[in-house]
Each structure stands twice: as structure tokens, then as C-alpha cells.
Amino acid sequence: MRGYFASSIGVACAxxxxxxxxxxxxxxxxxxxxxxxxxRPVTGATVPGSTQSxxxxxxxxxxxxxTAPEMGLAPQSVxxxxxxxxxxxxxxxxxxxxxxxxxxxxxxxxxxxxQDVETHNHGHxxxxxxxxxxxxxxxxxxxxxxxxxxxxxxxxVRAEADQVGGTRTPTLPDGLRVELVDPGxxxxxxxxxxxxxxxxxxxxxxxxxxxxxxADAIASAVEAGLASLNASMNASMFPAPSDETTNEAxxxxxxxxxxxxxxAAKPFAAPRPRIVTRSGWGADESLRESGFVYTGSVKAAFVxxxxxxxxxxxxxxxxxxxxxxxxxxxxxxxxxIGYNFLIDKCGNIYEGRAGGVDKPVMGAHTLxxxxxxxxxxxxxxxxxxxxxxxxxNSVAALTAWKLGLxxxxxxxxxxxTSGGGNLYPKGANVRLNVISGHRDGFATECPGKLLxxxxxxxRTAAARLQGR
Numbered sequence: 001m002r003g004y005f006a007s008s009i010g011v012a013c014a015x016x017x018x019x020x021x022x023x024x025x026x027x028x029x030x031x032x033x034x035x036x037x038x039x040r041p042v043t044g045a046t047v048p049g050s051t052q053s054x055x056x057x058x059x060x061x062x063x064x065x066x067t068a069p070e071m072g073l074a075p076q077s078v079x080x081x082x083x084x085x086x087x088x089x090x091x092x093x094x095x096x097x098x099x100x101x102x103x104x105x106x107x108x109x110x111x112x113x114x115q116d117v118e119t120h121n122h123g124h125x126x127x128x129x130x131x132x133x134x135x136x137x138x139x140x141x142x143x144x145x146x147x148x149x150x151x152x153x154x155x156x157v158r159a160e161a162d163q164v165g166g167t168r169t170p171t172l173p174d175g176l177r178v179e180l181v182d183p184g185x186x187x188x189x190x191x192x193x194x195x196x197x198x199x200x201x202x203x204x205x206x207x208x209x210x211x212x213x214x215a216d217a218i219a220s221a222v223e224a225g226l227a228s229l230n231a232s233m234n235a236s237m238f239p240a241p242s243d244e245t246t247n248e249a250x251x252x253x254x255x256x257x258x259x260x261x262x263x264a265a266k267p268f269a270a271p272r273p274r275i276v277t278r279s280g281w282g283a284d285e286s287l288r289e290s291g292f293v294y295t296g297s298v299k300a301a302f303v304x305x306x307x308x309x310x311x312x313x314x315x316x317x318x319x320x321x322x323x324x325x326x327x328x329x330x331x332x333x334x335x336x337i338g339y340n341f342l343i344d345k346c347g348n349i350y351e352g353r354a355g356g357v358d359k360p361v362m363g364a365h366t367l368x369x370x371x372x373x374x375x376x377x378x379x380x381x382x383x384x385x386x387x388x389x390x391x392x393n394s395v396a397a398l399t400a401w402k403l404g405l406x407x408x409x410x411x412x413x414x415x416x417t418s419g420g421g422n423l424y425p426k427g428a429n430v431r432l433n434v435i436s437g438h439r440d441g442f443a444t445e446c447p448g449k450l451l452x453x454x455x456x457x458x459r460t461a462a463a464r465l466q467g468r
Contacts, residue, residue, distance in 0.1 A: 039221035043159055049184030049221035049284060049322065050310070051330045052078055056086070056176040068097075068170040072156035073178055080151050081180035082107055083323030086117065087331050092128070093140050095119045097159040097172060101145060103151030111152065118143035118307035118381070123442035124338060126364040127371070127419040129426070132293070134363075137333030140173055143307035144327045146320050147369035153180060156430040164356060179331040183322035187282040268407060268466040270400035275341075276350045285354070287329045288336040293362040295371045297406055297435070299414045301399045302366045303455060304339065304377040304438045305447040310385055320379055323420030328364070338364035339377040341398060347390030349398055354378070358405060367431075368421030369441040374402055382448030392451075396458045399435055400465035410435050410462035435459050 059070040069351040086099050095446040104110070121143045127131035155178045159170035278285070285312050312320050325337040340363045352375070355361035365375025376398060396410075403410055412434045420426035422443045430441070437455055438446035 010232045013311055016172055021082055036321075049326055050079070051326060052081060052180040052182075053331075054078075054178050054180070056155060056178060059156060068159040068161050069172050070156060070158045073154060075111075075154040076393075077152055078180060079146075079182070080149060081153075081182045082149055082166045082319060083144050083146050083181040083183065083327060084117075084153065085142050085179050085181075085327055085331060086155070086157065087139045087141045087175075087177050087179055088173035089139060089141045090173060091125070091133075091138040091333075092223050093173045094122050095142065095157075095173055096170075097157055099142055099155070099157050101147070101178075102154050102176075103147045103150040106149045106151040111154070112147070114156075115145060115147070115309070117145050118445075120444055121184060121307070123367045123421065123438060123444040123446065124304070124365060125332070125367055126334060126338075127368060130293075130362075130370070132335045135333060135335075139331065139333050140328075141332040143222055144321065144324055146308045146312050146316075148311065148316075153178065176385065179327060181323045181326050181331070183319045183326065184282065184284070185441045186318065187279070192211055213375060226357065237283055268409070268468055269404040269468075270397070270462070270465045272358075272401045273349055273394065273397040276318075276348060278351050278354060281321050282352050283322065283337075283354075285326060288354060291443050293335075293372075295360045295362045297372060298360045298374050298402060299372045299406075299408065300369075300432060300436060301374050301376055301397060301402060301418060302369065302436050302438055302441060303447050303451065303458070304375060304384045304452055306339075306342070306379050307381050307446065307448075308379065308416065310342060310345070310380045312345075312379065314344050314346035314348065317346075317348065317350070317379060320344075321350055334364050336364075338375065340365070340374040341376045342379060343376065343391050343394045343398070344379045347394040349390070349394050358402075366438055367429075368419045368424060368426075371419060372416060378451060382451035383445055384450070385448075386450045387454060392454050392458060393461070395454075396461035397465060399458065399463035403434060403462070404466050409468060410466065411459045411468075416441075433459070435462065 006242055033195075054076065056071040056073055059072045060067065063069065084101055084103070085097070088095065090280075097119065099119050100114045101117055102112045102114050103166065104112070119142050121141055123141075126138075132138075157172060157176060159172045161170050161392065179286070237357065306324060308320065308324065321337075321342055324342075328334045328337050336353045340361055341352050341357070342350045351357050353361050353363050360372070361374075362370055363373075364370060365377070366373065367425040376395060378387055380387065380391075399410055408414075413431055414434055415429050415431055417425055418424035418428040420431055423441065424430050432440055433455075435455055435458060437452045438444055439452065
């Protein structure tokens, strides 16, 4: 049986955001609902991280007839958290309205300005017809927002009035709650890094992750070091043997699998870029469901942005990913993080959903098109902010390798069968670019117009990396 080994990456944290707008001290709030991790037991020390959940209450209970309802949470002092989102009971219900949040940095007495939370998140997630999508654990959710280390929160949600001539009455979904996510300490900073010893679940060979052998180890780094690592990434990609047996020596101390299928193994294959593994960014493997779900093959890649904001450093990226992971699983009820891969602003690539970076793992990223695709999310929001060149280059390097595993030309098109959505009905045979944006498969702003505008150059660069 192939083993599953874990390691850790040490990163320096800079978690306090610059905040403004003084406000009177917040009233102390009652304890929120702490949803404990539920799926698989963990032996030994407790894996850090938590989720606080607070119900939202009407802010205008005496509103006049026809007035849009408002719900929210008064200023609350809470336990430390770094990522926030709003969830509700029915995953099939969309939140037609505006969500705003402001927070107080831990240990400070000043509050941030109001920040908008992306509400149009319905297109992210598992297909409704899948076992994951039909789970009773599923909830509707906004996109998560990264706010840095905070101990105070205030929330307001206002229903959106229907367009002129419309018939929809302004309403809000039932069961609105704000979720406050503490991503936990970094691996190697007093936290228990997930490991094979911390996972008592017995897996079959089909359940075990990918393999790969490697070359140089990458040391732990602060943001400047991570940025310089990306700058030399294309020059330091390593081919690797094609065997799929993972040995402990094959995974470096940064939790990074090095190398991949050799470019000489098949025409137009690209070398595997450096990928930080789940253990490298500190995934708590007790959160997700056991086992993996695979599709036939990867025929296309969908590019996303996480819409979680751009106020993070590259040293914080593992914390951001742990926060998104916990939000997807604990708050939204998915089986694992939705994206197959994530990329930070310094171009570092991270393994997302478990099951093997070189395997056709079914994700939960593009509703209706999770079958035979891979989902790549760039950490940040790119509607009005341009993605970094490092991130764009890494999308090209990753898609060149991933699509090259099956000889697919990144500049080409393919046909995918829709699982149902707001653009294409279930069963429709849809022709899409091999590298598409989320908005190509679902009516959404994702991946933001400024990242979407880079897809043409990404296709060209990926083809060049394949030797085309």
C-alpha cells in the first residue's frame, strides 16, 4: 500500500490589516456556535483552527410593507478569526442583496471601513446531481473574505429590490449566519502538522494520494523569499520519474512535491511546476470526507478568483487557504476545498482538493462543469485589480503541465456535458476553450474581468511551455 506522508512549511505571518474609521468600543457578544470538525477522528494533539457561527437578526423589524428587509449582527467582541463569510440554509437559494462587514484588528480599538462581500457565489460548488451536491450538509454561502487577525465583527445584509418591471419581492434566505474562521497556527509554529500518524483511517490503494520524486528542497520563506522563488520558477522546473509511489524522501520539508512526468514521456508534455502539498499549507485532514472522487479525464481547466480580497501577504497565503478550506467544508458543507489548485500573488502553486495533483480529481468549482475538468483559483479579487504577472505565469505553467498529461493543446477547444446551471441546461453538449474562465460555464463575474482578460496570453504561454 502506498503511504501518505506529511511535512510542513514554516512561514512568517504578518496578519494585521491597516484599519480605519474609529468606532465606540464594541459590546461584548455572547459565545457563537462552534461547529466541531466532524467526519474523521484525529489522534494525539488537537489540530488548531475553529469556526464561530452567529445568527443574523432583523435590523428593521418594523419596516413598512415593500421595504427591503435588512439583517445583521451588532458589533461583537469575539475570539480571534481571520476569514469571514455568510451562509444560509438552502444551497439552491441565491442571496439577492448586499453583504457588508467591518472588523476590528485583534488588540486594537479601531474598526475597519465597511467591506463588501461577494454574494454571487452560487456558481462555485458541487454539481447538484452529485452525491456531494445533494448532501444534507450543503448550505448556501457568499464568497469568503480575508480580514486578517481580528477579534471584533459587525455585519449588515440588505435585500436587493427587484429590477423595474420585475416580480420578485425583496427577500433574504432563511437561516442567515455569519461564519468567523480561525485558520489555526502555521505548521511548525507549535501546531500539529497533519501526518500519517495523525490519520487513523485505513485507505485502499485507490484512496491514496499521488506520487512523484524530487530534487532540491525549498526552505521556509517570508514573502520576499517566496516572490523570488516564483521569479526563478520557470528556470527550476524539474522532470521526474513516472512512477506513482510516494516515499517520505520524495516530499521536501516545505511540503512540496518536486518534479513530475517527464516532458520526454509524451509529445508536448510540460514539466511539472513546484506545488506545495496539502501538508505544506497545513491542511487538517480530519475536516474533509475520507476517500476521493475521480472523473474520466481532465479535458479542460477553469480559472477562478477566490474573491476573498487582495489584503494578504504571500507569507499569509497558507493561512488564507486553510481558512477557505475550513469555510468550504465546515461552513458550506462540501466534502473538501472546492478548487483543485490555488495560486497566490507571488505565483506559488498549492494543491487543493485531495486525491492527487496528477489525477482527475472531481472538484467543486464550476457548477455544472466539475466533471472532466480541473479548477484553478488565484487568491484575490480581480474585478478592478489586475493579477500579478507571477500569478498569471503560474497559471500558464500549471495548465501546461496538467493538460499536457493527456496531450491537450491549451489553445484548443473541447466539448463538455453540462450538469445544469444558469447558462447551459443539464445535458447540453457545450464547446468551450480548453482554458476557460468560470464565467464561460456559468453566468458570474468570476474570475474578474482583469484576470479573465489574461486568459488569451495564458493559453499562448502554456502552449509554448508544452513546446508547441
